[in-house]
Amino acid sequence: MNKKIKFNAKNLDLYYGDFQALKSINLEICEKEVTAFIGPSGCGKSTFLRCLNRMNDLIDSVKIEGEIIFEGQDINGDIDVINLRTRVGMVFQKPNPFPMSIYENIAYGPKCQGVKDKTQLDTLVKESLVKAALWEEVKDRLNKSALGLSGGQQQRLCIARAIAMQPEVILMDEPTSALDPIATAKIEDLMSKLKKDYTIIIVTHSMQQAGRISDKTAFFLMGEVVEFNETPVIFTNPADKRTEDYITGRFG
Numbered sequence: 001m002n003k004k005i006k007f008n009a010k011n012l013d014l015y016y017g018d019f020q021a022l023k024s025i026n027l028e029i030c031e032k033e034v035t036a037f038i039g040p041s042g043c044g045k046s047t048f049l050r051c052l053n054r055m056n057d058l059i060d061s062v063k064i065e066g067e068i069i070f071e072g073q074d075i076n077g078d079i080d081v082i083n084l085r086t087r088v089g090m091v092f093q094k095p096n097p098f099p100m101s102i103y104e105n106i107a108y109g110p111k112c113q114g115v116k117d118k119t120q121l122d123t124l125v126k127e128s129l130v131k132a133a134l135w136e137e138v139k140d141r142l143n144k145s146a147l148g149l150s151g152g153q154q155q156r157l158c159i160a161r162a163i164a165m166q167p168e169v170i171l172m173d174e175p176t177s178a179l180d181p182i183a184t185a186k187i188e189d190l191m192s193k194l195k196k197d198y199t200i201i202i203v204t205h206s207m208q209q210a211g212r213i214s215d216k217t218a219f220f221l222m223g224e225v226v227e228f229n230e231t232p233v234i235f236t237n238p239a240d241k242r243t244e245d246y247i248t249g250r251f252g
Contacts, residue, residue: 003030006169006199007052012066014047014056021047023223025066029216031168034191034200036210036231039220039246045203048220049171052201053088054081071168086113089162093174095154097146097161102129102138105146105157109165124164131197132160133190152183159190163198170194172202176209188213207247211235219243 007029014022037045067074106125129135134156176184218228227243238244
């Protein structure tokens with residue numbers, strides 16, 4: 001069954017000043033799958049991830065050429081960036097809950113978008129926490145500070161906060177790198193469940209993680225996508241010697 005393409009990057013180049021960080025990226029990302037970006041540090045994977053919701057706009061010296069088509073529109077054209085970031089949510093490497101209650105962390109985004117009805121907000125908060133596999137752990141302390149949660153719980157709260165905005169896509173930039181193995185396993189389990197409803201794109205330094213959770217994997221090296229394929233193919237029968245060298249630990 002052919003899945004719908006959610007993002008299609010065409011000949012994408014990105015420069016930080018004179019330095020070219022991404023070189024002619026061509027990549028199609030399908031909906032309701034987990035797509036992993038792997039590669040050594042500084043290879044462009046996080047930079048490309050941030051292109052997908054225009055987070056690189058926040059950096060002064062960035063210049064982007066080429067297209068990223070999302071739902072038929074080039075997101076580098078004249079679009080509503082706030083709307084794009086609502087539809088394409090993001091979870092960062094380090095959990096970053098707001099210094100407010102667990103409830104307010106989830107309700108904050110919908111409130112900013114004009115949701116005022118308490119019943120609607122209550123429902124949204126509960127549904128988001130349930131989807132992020134956190135409800136049972138926090139339901140009795142929703143009015144307590146989110147900063148009192150463990151690192152793993154904070155990261156699931158950040159995922160719930162992204163879900164509350166009802167996105168189509170969730171970008172995750174090394175979401176488990178600051179977490180212990182038990183918290184990491186919970187987040188990985190969560191991603192496998194969430195892909196039924198969302199397109200998930202994850203940058204990870206852990207090849208084991210990419211192997212466990214992703215449907216497709218892109219291997220980045222020095223600003224280029226060397227290889228992109230079904231994850232089992234990338235890990236067991238890569239087409240490019242550089243991919244094989246990286247996944248067998250010869251460099252990186």
